[in-house]
Amino acid sequence: MLGIALVNMLVALDQTVVSTALPSIVSELRGFEFYAWIASAYLLASVVTVPVFGRLGDYFGRKRFVLAAVIVFTVASALCGLATSMPFLVAARGLQGVGGGMMVGTAFASIPDLFPDPRARVRWQVIMAAAYGIGTAAGPSLGGWLSQHFGWRSTFLVNLPVGVLALYFIWAHLPNYRRETTGEVRIDWTGAVLVALVLGGFQMFIEAVPKEGLTGGNLLLGGLVMIGAAALLVCERRATHPIVPLDLFKDARLVTLFTLSTLSGFVMFSLIFFAPLLLQGGFGLSPQQAGLLATPIAACIALGSVINTRIVIHMPKPTLILSIGFSLLVAASVGLALATPVTPHVYLEFAMAAVGIGLGFILNNLNVFGQEIAGRERFGITTALLQSTRMVGGMLGTSIVATIVNRRYLAGVEDSLRVLGEPAASTWLPHLSDPRILIDETLRDSLLAQLAKAGLNGAGLVDAARHVLVQSIHIGVMLTGGAALVAAFVVRRIAHITFRRSGS
Template sequence: MALHTDSAHSSGQVLPFRESLLATLGICFVIMLVALDQTIVGTALPTIVAELKGFELYAWVATAYLLTSVITVPIFGRLGDYFGRKPFVIASIIVFVGASALCGMANSMLFLVLARGLQGIGGGMLVGTCFASVADLFPDPRVRLRWQIILSVSFGIATAVGPSLGGFLTQGLGWRWVFYCNLPIGVISLFFVWRFVPHIRHMQHAGKMRLDWPGALLISLSLGSLQLLVELLPKRGVTSGMLVLLAVSVAAFYALWKWEQRAAQPILPFEMLRDRALASLFLLSVLAGFAMFSMLMYAPLLFQGGFGLSPREAGLLITPLVACITVASIVNGRIITRIPNPNLMMNLGFALIAASCLGIVLCDRVTGKGFLLAVMLAGGFGLGLVLPNLTVFAQQAAAREHLGIATALLQSLRMIGGMLGTAITGTLVSQMYGAGVEKALEGDHAAQWLKDFSDPEVLVNHDIQSVLLAQLMQAGHDGSALLEAAREALVGAIHMGIAIAIVAALVGLWMVRRVPPIRFDQDKKVEPVMSE
């Protein structure tokens, strides 16, 4: 049965206030499920590896999740356009929670990696459908921005408490509870989504709907190859295997482009790229992801390994970066609809991101904590102005039948930008740090210690440092000077990587002008259909 809700839709939301609040809470719990998992697992990883004895698979705990989630985000974003998003949100919660239980029961690193891959499928389904569900509930972007404040707060809370909660659970109850804690949140989110989120479909097909399986396969092959390439490149360098992965990814992207042009019901409609606003927003999402993940991944290593700060001191400096994303999102939602040119908010956001990256490049070991704090605040505030506006602008620019895939592509492209940023900076760290350490060791006739210095972890872990310094002193070498040379090499490498992030942010600042002015006073006059 189909129900039209004319009066509710005319007010900017398809449900009355109470039902809208309960449905939004359901989506908030889903968002918290994914956000919490992104930050809680890293804290427990060293303990997990120590118990399961599989250090060679350490990185794959994160890589397996990213690999499958990057692939599934655009696929299920498009399927949500066709069939409505509620069934896929429900299925994704079940898959994610079930995979979390399997992760908690893992008795080997291989089992954990496979379970994390399954969890990534659920996470990709969640991201691909959940964010577009907000636009379904609140077609008017002005109303949607007000409600998105609740989503931003829930995401920020989950992200902020993740690392601390991971440490508490690992020490108090054991690392398995890092995964088991997803179960109660999943059950709550499943109840709210099942009970209160309506099943809305915007695309009605007269004939039988056929899934674009070749398109889905080509998306999987192209994005999967790209993910593997950017994950392995920093560790292995440019090898024949890396070139093969690059060739496979490029060939699959080209085949996808050719196939989708003649597919009757394409899973990835490239016609969206002909829209100047959407094409510009997609590129801006890549650039924002590049700068964001470059800072999030390597600023902590710079502070601890390069500047010698304790984990607690580094954590206190990084917290404003994460927290300000939420604060700026809330501020943005309050003022974006009240200014004549909303695009100016993204200009300001990219300018702040560029300034923050520049501040990171200029700082050194003697830089005051106040300056570092200001740099992190600027970066977080800039990201908080850019990320929500990319989503809202794309949802306003996209045709209603493309709303889900446009929203999902923004998330995927941000992740791809993040992968590229971390891969490039990771490669620079591996190459420049390795070269700097090798030069210093050879200068002190201590080349035999290269293996001990090869991993920057030696600059973070004080226990390893103490043992190494004692061994170097016993062998007649100036261990403190060699460690200082290693720190300088690490700082130079990370500074170079962040400098590339500055370029990405400045290109984003320039690209914002290509986005046609977004008008929030123009609502899409398309009535959703709610299926019972």
Template sequence: MLGLCFVTMMVAVDQTVVGTALPTIVAELNGFKLYAWVASSYLLASVITIPIFGRLGDYYGRKPFVVASIVVFTIASILCGMSNTMLQLVLARGLQGVGGGMLIGTAFACVPDLFPDSHVRLRWQILLSSAFGIANAFGPSLGGLLTQNAGWRSVFYVNVPIGIASLFFIWRFLPHIRQVQTGAIHLDWQGAILVALGLGGLQMFVQFLPQQGANLPMVLLGLGTLLVFAALVYWEKRCPQPLIPLDMFKNKSLAALFSMSVFVGFIMFALLFYLPLLMQGGFGANPQQVGLLITPLVVCITIGSVLNARIIVRLSRPNHMLYAGFALLVVACATLSSAQHTTPVPLLIAYMVMAGLGLGFVMPNLTVFAQETAGRSLLGISTAMLQSMRMIGGMLGTAIVGTVVSHYYVESVRKAVPQGEGTTWIAQLEDPQVLVNHAIQSDFMGALFRQGLNGESFIELARLALVSAIHSGLFLAMLVAIVALVWVYRLPRVTLSRSAGSAVQPRTEKPLE
């Protein structure tokens, strides 16, 4: 469990420090157009690898894949820190996503292997939640501190000592538990290839459609993606050992939980990757201040998880915690989508606390409910699918919110500065890098000063445009949270079991008509 805690810390630290450092990274490497891809490449690679290694873990045991994933993740973190262009960083993040997908698909499924009783498991998960909380507590602040004082590359090198510690404990102490298999084992590589093609096509379609419009290449890409998903469904129905057992989606509980995991991923990654840009680019905060402001959000994910573990075992209807969590997310997204640079800091912290508690009330319950419902034979793949759905939601969230932010920012700048039309300096102002890169900003203001223009006023207009654009993205996240809140009604009542045997067949009840 200590080894799994270090694994949890490594994943959590990576998510929090990268989000905080990302505006500075983009400013230095001059690649705001690839802002969303830094997150999306990681998420896309993770989504593809999670079900593959979740299934392999069911077949061969999880320990070898946990060890391999730690090695891949650590090496990829070093490559991220060595990147000299945005494209190199995106590719290295993709490799890091492969390691992250292996980790998520196998490491977190080790817990129910070790503790089949769901009540005992909930108590042990407090240890994982604490590790997650420690990482979250210092992650954003550490990311801001390192970015401001040691450079953004250092935020990736933080993973190296954590990776070494986790590798030692996992290699030395984690038992190699392997489920008994009857008959030959065949991994569904055809299904894996179709998953990769389908999700890759979906990612590119969402990312490029607003820029390219409905031209012939985009129409062909959209149709091709639909055909790949249709082929995936056709193949998985006929495959004797499918990568994604479609029967899981016939289970109303699992289908509802997978849908809610997509919604959670959309909301969480939209907040983690665009709130730092709002504060640094829109409000003018430095990386260290951004880290301090983001810290309450991620810390309260852990606090919410710990409170949830104490509360949910005492509830006759555990589903109620999902209502509470999504309601908090609705309020948090609504308030953050109206925050301004004049908003008092204590009020901003309160908004972050609500968002963190909401995520803390939802995420652990989705995992426990899915493990309760799926049974022993589908334990690994159901856990992996839940995490995959969250990653898909995160991938869509960062891509869609990023597209909305980019579109509305450029439109707002053009409306606010009509006198810049046709000039070279308006193109600089339409790139948000001018708001986070002090060297570019200084050159821009100097160029306008030589033309007799007040560059500072244009910078302020651009900040207001960025704030308004990110507000539009956060409003979209609020709409997704409302849909998720309504969706909880579709989840049949879940009753947590007390024994290993009963964990295989949980009791579920249909909601009242």
């Protein structure tokens, strides 16, 4: 459990430490158009690998895959720290996502192997919550402090010592449980390739359409994704050992859980990746200040998980805890959408705390409920699909919110510059349309000096750009609140799930 907990800490550190450093990364390497891809590359690679290795773990045991996952993730973290350009960083994040997907698909499925009784499993989740809490609580402030004093590269390199410790404990102590199989296991490589192509094409489609519209190329891409999805269905029906067992989707309760997992990922990743941009770019805070304000998200995920383990096993309707969690996310999203640069920091911390507690009530319970429904032989693939759907939701969330922010920010800056008339508006648009000026103090000072030479009120134009960025992110945050509200109502469809005691 200590080894698995350290794996959990690696995932938590990566999500929170890096998110705080994202504005600094964009400032140095440039390329704001790649902002969402720093998140999306990791999520896409994880989405592809989670179900594949979750299923392979069901067949061949999980230990070897957990060890390989930690090695890949740690090496990829080092490559991220050495990145010299945004495309290089995106590629390294993709490799990191492969390792992260392998970890999520195998390490978390090892817990029900060790604790078949769901009530005992819920109690042991305290260790997972503590590890996740340490990683996430330390992440925002650590990421802000590291990026401010040692540069953003150190936020990736911090994964290395944790990865080495996780590798030792997994290698030395995790049992190599492997269920008995009858006959030869034929790995569904065709299904695995089709999963990768369909999800990759879908990601490209949702990135391209908001930017370019329904062009001929995008329509062709959408058609290819649909054809690939149809081919995947045919392939999985015929496979003797399918990567994605289609019979799982015949259970309405599991389908509902997959839907809730998608919505939770949409909300969680959108808030984690765009809250720092709101605080730094919109409100003008330093990376360290933004990290400290975001810390309650992380700390309260652990707090919510600990509270959850104490109460959920005693509830006549355990799924009620999911409704409470999603309701907290709705309230937090509304609170952040109403925040302004003059909003007291205590108010912001309460909103961040609500996000954390809400996620603490949701994340572990989705896994436990899914494992309870699916049964022992499908622990791995069910856990993997829950993680995959969460990452698909995150992929959708970060892409859609990034598109909204980019388009709304550009349009708002254009409107602000119209008062200058032509040709001044066209001259200064390329400078002010890059949000890096709101994050990079050196770049901003240089622009202010140039505007002053031209006889323009540079401070007023920068303040106008900040206002537009805040409005843009507010729209995205309200969208995440809407997704959480939908999830709160969808929970009603699984209200009858209860915990059974296991005699195994």
